[in-house]
Amino acid sequence: MRAYAEQWESFEQKGLDMLRHLTQVATDKGVATEFTQALGDAGRAICDLAKDWQSDLIVVGRRGLKGLSEFFLGSVSNYVLHNAHCSVLAIQRPNP
The missing domain is CATH 3.40.50.620 (HUPs)
Incomplete structure (x- = not known):
């Protein structure tokens, strides 16, 4: 069960990292953005x-x-x- 929880946390963190990156790309181009997961x-x-x-x-x-x-x-x-x-x-x- 612990391995599953760790794997899920890793998956969740990768998703948040991707959202932060894409938000920054949009912001750098002058697009107001927000995100949530x-x-x-x-x-x-x-x-x-x-x-x-x-x-x-x-x-x-x-x-x-x-x-x-x-x-x-x-x-x-x-x-x-x-x-x-x-x-x-x-x-x-x-x-x-």
């Missing part, structure tokens, strides 16, 4: 946070899954597109 259903967390922050726009990436792949794997971007209180811009991942 939350557990739970990603789509719902994004919509709830955007509402709490009174956001005007949510920008999300999407992998472009369709049909059964999207059904079985779920789609955060699809949830956000249909449940956000504000405008949503979905950016399609480039083809590899």
Whole structure:
């Protein structure tokens, strides 16, 4: 159990480090930013946070899954597109 907790803490720290770096990149370019890292259903967390922050726009990436792949794997971007209180811009991942 301790190994699992340590692995989780490492994973969480890597996520926070990435968010801090991307926030700094945006800030250096003159874009006001904030970030948070939350557990739970990603789509719902994004919509709830955007509402709490009174956001005007949510920008999300999407992998472009369709049909059964999207059904079985779920789609955060699809949830956000249909449940956000504000405008949503979905950016399609480039083809590899």
